[in-house]
Amino acid sequence: MNIRSLITFIFTGIILLIVQVLFLKNLAVFGVAMGFLYLMFILDFSISVNRMNLLFVAFWVGLLIDIFYQTIGMHAASATLVAFIRPYWLKAISPTGGYDETSRPDLHEMGLSWYISYSFPLFFIYSFLFFSIDQWGTGGLLGVLNKSLFSTIFSMLLAILVQVLFFKRRRRI
Amino acid sequence: MLRILQFLYSLRAFLLFLLLELVAFWLIVSNNSPQGAAFFNSSNAVFGSVLKTQSDITQFLDLAGANEELLKQNAELLSRLEKIQLSTDSMAYPPLDSSFVAAHEFSSARVISQTLRFAQNHLTLDKGEVDGVKVGMGVFNHSGIVGRIKSVSKNYSVAISVLNTGLLVSSKIKSTEVYGSINWDGKTTQEAKMLYVPRHVKTQPGDTVVTSGYNAIFPEGIWVGVIKKVEQGSDQNYLDITVELSTDFSKINYVYLVENNQLPELDSLYQEAELINEY
Numbered sequence: 001m002n003i004r005s006l007i008t009f010i011f012t013g014i015i016l017l018i019v020q021v022l023f024l025k026n027l028a029v030f031g032v033a034m035g036f037l038y039l040m041f042i043l044d045f046s047i048s049v050n051r052m053n054l055l056f057v058a059f060w061v062g063l064l065i066d067i068f069y070q071t072i073g074m075h076a077a078s079a080t081l082v083a084f085i086r087p088y089w090l091k092a093i094s095p096t097g098g099y100d101e102t103s104r105p106d107l108h109e110m111g112l113s114w115y116i117s118y119s120f121p122l123f124f125i126y127s128f129l130f131f132s133i134d135q136w137g138t139g140g141l142l143g144v145l146n147k148s149l150f151s152t153i154f155s156m157l158l159a160i161l162v163q164v165l166f167f168k169r170r171r172r173i
Numbered sequence: 174m175l176r177i178l179q180f181l182y183s184l185r186a187f188l189l190f191l192l193l194e195l196v197a198f199w200l201i202v203s204n205n206s207p208q209g210a211a212f213f214n215s216s217n218a219v220f221g222s223v224l225k226t227q228s229d230i231t232q233f234l235d236l237a238g239a240n241e242e243l244l245k246q247n248a249e250l251l252s253r254l255e256k257i258q259l260s261t262d263s264m265a266y267p268p269l270d271s272s273f274v275a276a277h278e279f280s281s282a283r284v285i286s287q288t289l290r291f292a293q294n295h296l297t298l299d300k301g302e303v304d305g306v307k308v309g310m311g312v313f314n315h316s317g318i319v320g321r322i323k324s325v326s327k328n329y330s331v332a333i334s335v336l337n338t339g340l341l342v343s344s345k346i347k348s349t350e351v352y353g354s355i356n357w358d359g360k361t362t363q364e365a366k367m368l369y370v371p372r373h374v375k376t377q378p379g380d381t382v383v384t385s386g387y388n389a390i391f392p393e394g395i396w397v398g399v400i401k402k403v404e405q406g407s408d409q410n411y412l413d414i415t416v417e418l419s420t421d422f423s424k425i426n427y428v429y430l431v432e433n434n435q436l437p438e439l440d441s442l443y444q445e446a447e448l449i450n451e452y
């Protein structure tokens with residue numbers, strides 16, 4: 001990763017955090033679907049990134065979101081779990097011939113269908129853990145599943161939309 | 174030995190993951206008790222100021238509605254004042270003693286951020302220690318109860334909302350004077366449950382629920398809501414009562430804070446009598 005793409009990447013992350021905290025925090029479509037767009041920042045890390053670093057980044061980003069959401073630890077726990085599972089999931093769904101080591105698992109690089117199969121389970125695990133902790137001891141499993149399924153779909157649509165609209169298609173060599 | 178170290182090294186990502194998750198869950202547990210002091214939240218100066226700027230902008234758009242509500246409340250207060258002034262007989266006034274005059278003290282604050290969609294919801298207010306906000310103060314607005322202050326920083330404070338499964342508010346059914354506790358069940362933002370009302374009590378939908386005098390934070394008679402459904406429920410001893418909350422939590426802009434001046438005295442009395450003070 002050269003310095004320029006690094007700066008763009010960090011800048012994207014900050015924008016995502018701001019959008020998450022200022023807009024998506026107050027939004028719940030039909031009262032059930034919440035958008036966890038900021039998770040895109042963790043999903044979009046380059047494939048060859050060091051696992052330990054990713055875990056640390058996910059934890060701190062989650063904690064930062066938590067402070068604004070008043071849900072200390074909940075986003076952090078969920079984001080850390082996603083960061084931990086990500087490498088295994090990437091390995092499990094690697095295309096024939098493997099990945100280009102420097103590439104990033106995003107929409108333009110990998111195509112729509114691959115991106116959906118990549119991001120859907122991760123978003124789902126994230127929302128499921130998040131809502132399970134939130135509803136701990138109060139709601140039933142059905143409510144948690146309902147909320148996490150719709151939140152997953154909504155978050156994924158947002159992630160795809162953002163990438164289609166705002167991310168430049170990188171030129172292939 | 175070297176083997177063990179090598180083995181641990183190969184597991185390092187997993188171990189780090191476990192450590193981080195443990196930290197996260199420790200944070201969750203230590204922050205989620207309703208009485209516990211939270212040390213990491215939006216009453217922090219930096220995060221508070223971000224939220225305040227945001228609400229400065231968004232609440233500007235709601236000013237008309239907020240004004241209207243304040244006007245309505247002013248009118249109601251004026252009419253109450255009228256009623257009091259009607260009795261010109263000076264003998265009708267009860268003798269004023271010091272404990273009567275200042276049982277509760279009121280102040281106002283603005284809500285700069287709040288959550289609605291979780292099981293544990295909170296509000297952030299723009300008043301803090303310098304404005305005299307203390308932990309344990311009650312929060313309400315013109316239509317009903319809102320919550321209780323959980324932690325206070327210099328300029329901001331965080332309150333637990335009534336829409337928080339951890340908060341119990343002592344209240345009573347106005348017509349029959351039966352006591353119970355209001356507790357949110359985590360489902361819709363319009364309804365809460367009234368717990369610990371015995372089965373023999375006669376009550377029906379439409380009865381008003383207000384805060385009780387047993388309450389250490391709210392003065393008696395602040396609106397909670399109206400009973401919507403009374404069912405026999407699965408509990409052998411208590412009725413299953415659903416209360417429609419009178420506060421519209423999606424439209425809270427300005428709130429009042431109430432401090433019980435007699436709380437220290439009550440607390441020490443309870444301590445002497447070895448009772449636990451439930452809020």
